[in-house]
Amino acid sequence: MAERSAGPGLCTGADHPEWHDDGRGHGEGHGHQHGHDHRLAADADRRYLSAALVLLSAFMVGEIVAAVLAGSLALLADAGHMLADVGALAGALWALHLAARPASGPWTYGWKRAEILSAAVNGITLLVVAGIVTVEAVRRLAAPPHVEGGPVLVVALVGCAVNIAASWLLARANRTSLNVEGAYQHVLTDLYGFLGTAAAAVVILLTGWTRADSVASLVVVVLMAYxxxxxxxxxxxxxxxxxxxxxxxxxxxxxxxEVPHVHEVHDLHVWTVTSDLPTLSAHLTVDDSCFLDGHAPQLLDEVQACLQGHFDVAHSTFQLEPATHAEHEPGMH
Known part of the structure; x- marks a missing residue:
């Protein structure tokens, strides 16, 4: 993945873009700077996600058993969220695998947006689980069942420890990746949920108010929805x-x-292919003389250097045009 390393306010250091002339006075430039190799970071992310996946999967099985034995909706809600966590981590790992594939054939950007799709699925999963738990929590508020506070408290405290460990692992990964951030948010909200469950268990043990279990479930719902x-x-x-x-x-x-010889900027587009990969394209109207005296490649260097110095854009493509080409540009913006 290409990246810009120059700090804001600098306008030096062009990255040697290519320039092509199609014989009609047009020039297209595409430049990108090759920074450090991100494969090592991706490998580290996979290790952290894999370790968290194993940790959470083992605990989830034990929690489901404890929830059934204790009759606790809060624990069952946490187990459902834990299942979503496990699925989120597995999906994030698969997305990292796909994103590492090189560009080929019609996949000109490779599979990098698999990470964004994974993050979207994580978001949908959180909302679906939140909806299911809300329905059951409301039902139990109306007719609260018996809940064993002791087992719930023990499992909740163990869950807090497990989720703290998993959160620590994921916090060490590259959270600027929306894919990794999605997995991290799953685990973090689960940690908050266990804290609420532990509090509900204490209330049940001290007062016998079993509705505290459902109230804790609704707290988990709010965190998941957010x-x-x-x-x-x-x-x-x-x-x-x-x-x-x-x-x-x-x-x-x-x-x-502000770059000399540039008179107009149109068809300007800036978007993000995936996390940390912003991309830009634009048409630049420049002096006709730039195409006659061979100055176009130098001008393109200056534009790329200015872009690199002021904005964190990984890939950029510019089309240089003479002023006389404006009539061939319908719908300019």
Whole structure:
């Protein structure tokens, strides 16, 4: 994955883009800077996710047994969320595998957006589980069953320890990846859920108020809905190719217009292929003389260097055009 390493405010250091002339006065440039190899980071992410997956899977089986024996909806809700966690981690691992595939044939970006699809699925899963638990929690609030507070407390405390360990593992992975962040949010909300379950168990042991179990379940629901909504929002923005939040399009346009010989910027598009891979394309209207004196490649270097210095854009493509080409550009924006 290509990346920009220059800090904000710098406007030096072009990355040697290619330039092609089609014989009609057009120039297209595509540049990207090859930074450090991200394969090592991806391998580390896989190790962290795999370790967390094994840890949570083992605990989930024990929790389901304890929930059935204790008659606790809060534990069963946590077990359902834990199942979602296990599925999220497995999906995240599979998405990392797909994203590592090189671009080939019609897959010009490879399978990098598999990570974004995984994050979207994680968000949907959280919302679905939240809906199921809400229905059962409301039913149990109306007719609360008997709940054994002791076993619930023990399992909840063990669950807290397990989820703290899993959260620590995932926090060490690359959380700028929406895929990894989705798995992390699953585990983190489960940790909050276990804390609520432990509190409900203490209330049951001290007061005998069994509705505390259902109330704790609803707290888990709120946390799941919040995390799921955020994941769907962020993944949806990428899938709909919205410009990244940290890219000001007007400021970007202004910087490009400050480059000598550039008179107009149109058909400007900025989107994100996957986490940490913002991409840009634009048409630049430049002096006709740039195509006559051989200055176009140098101008493209200057544009790429300015873009690299001010904006964190991994891939960029520019088409250089003379002013006389404007009449061939319908729907410019």
């Amino acid at each position: 995390a799921g909504g955020r994941l769907l929002r962020d993944s949806g923005r990428i899938l709909l190719e919205r410009a990244p939040d940290d890219v000001d399009l007007e400021e970007l346009r202004r910087h490009l217009l």
